[in-house]
Amino acid sequence: MSKKKKKTRASIADQKLWQAQGMNDFMHKLKHICDIVAGEGAFNVIPPEYKMLIYRYRGVPVKITHSEDQRIQQQDLKIIKRFINMSVAQCTIKLRDDDEREISLYDFFYVADPLMAVACKKKYYPFEGQEIFEEIGKRRGHLNRLYKLMLEKSAILVCEYLSDCRKGWVYTCRTDTEMDDWFDLEHYDGLSQRSMALRMLQKSDFRMHQIVNIGIHEIETHAFRFHNETHSGIKLEAWLFDTDTFKNEILPVEMPLDKIVPDTRFGKLKVPVYIQIHAINRLMERLGAKIPAQAIGPLSEIIDNFEIIPLGNKKFLIPYCLDGLKCGYLLADFIDACIFIRTFLFLTNNGTPEGKKLEEQTRLMKEDKQYLQIDNLSGLLQSDLLTDKMTQSIFENAGCESLIELCRRIKENQARSQPEEKKKKQASPTKLSDLLARYLSSEHTKMMSWQPPEESETAL
Secondary structure, three states: OHHHHHHHHHHHHHHHHHHHHHHHHHHHHHHHHHHHHHOOOHHHHOOHHHHHHHHHOOOEEEEEEEOOOOOOOHHHHHHHHHHHHHHHHHOEEEOOOOOOOEEEHHHHHHHHHHHHHHHOOOOOOOOOOHHHHHHHHHOHHHHHHHHHHHHHHHHHHHHHHHOOHHHOEEEEEEEEEEOOHHHOHHHHOOOOHHHHHHHHHOOOOOOOEEEEEEEEEEOOEEEEEEOOEEEEEEEOEEEEEEOOOOEEEEEEOEEEHHHHOOOOOOOOOEEEEEEEHHHHHHHHHHHOOOOHHHHHOOHHHHHHHOOOEEEEOOEEEEEEEEOOEEEEEEEEEEEOOEEEEEEEEEOOOOOOHHHHHHHHHHOOOHHHHHHHOOOOHHHHHOEOOOOOHHHHHHHHHOOOHHHHHHHHHHHHHHHHHOOHHHHHHOOOOEOHHHHHHHHOOHHHHHHHOOOOOHHHHHHO
16 A cells, blocks of 8 residues: 555656646746747746746647547547647747747747737736737737648648548548637626736636547549449549638539530539549559559649640540649540549550650550659659760650659759768669660660750750
8 A cells, every 4th residue: 555655646746846847848938938029028027927827828739639430540640649749849930020039839829829818918917018018919810820720731731641532531620729718808807907817827727729620521432334344433522721711621623524525515514523543553653652642632733724635535634743744644534424534644654645755766665664664753763864864865855854854853852851871871773774775676776876966955
């Protein structure tokens, strides 16, 4: 029994020590923020009871709730909370335009927002020298919007990352603010200011919470039948985020009918877009995407902004771009008053206009391109495409110059984000020109040594 009591006493002592350290850390941050918003010595202007009130009103960055659905995994909820907290902690803001010092969004919600709520309310918390906090109080609404915007965007991003639309459902998120009844300050009219502050300090906990509620969204499926076969497709949908109301919703992606049938009198009518799981797998495989959201995320903008290439018999190609650079096509059919995306063709594949030109130049067939690994983005990134002028000229003559620029941008981003140690350990790139030279006949090897005229070089 005595051992249990000792454990209990020790845990209570540890808890008190932890609480004291937490309060000390909060007061240090509060002093730093007071120095930024109102100058040196501003921290000493705030009465001690109001400092305690600010501490009790400190914000909690995020609280995760979820619907009662067995498909929601506890591990995913932990990842969502960790990712949102990390995003908020890494993002920084300026409290004043004329001061270069920055604080994290975490410290804003944890310390600065409670400071604004208390120190800027003259009616309820008057104290001498309070006017020095008036300027920052005017910016409270703007800074709160920045915080909520970051919170909503990071929640959407992590939900997209964890969702696999191929399962027939995706995660959804809704953010909201929760606070205790004490914030209704009209309730305390009639009490003296000091009595009101002390009354609030007696409450057990009245901190403000940001709530992220995780739910499940079912994806609609449809069975398409052609060539005596049945193919299942899932409805293509995209996140819509309203920056004014901070509300998000998942809406279907649609294509105007006049893009498919130019002379139709129903041009303004929009038809839904479905995508075969096979197409999602090909997108991930040929673009090196680790999750479906990376591959199908750009589709809503692509379908809205690009013209199709008709192939006849209600088939057409939709250019697929990354960072504004074409890297392939979506092969689609118009069937059952819907757009049905059947597969994704990389730009060098034989079923694309550029792939046919490449085949005419080099006589490379489908299997040849697979062997040389030029039928996917990962293979090109691991090659010497960016440094070998001869291989670049072949790609440019086939209309694949966008792949060269895309590889260059990806390599530049990787160089900025990777640590120096990892850069040194990278394997040497595959010499694509040597592979092509050995792979092709002597006649083609002569053709590969061809250099474009000076005028063409200047134009490029």
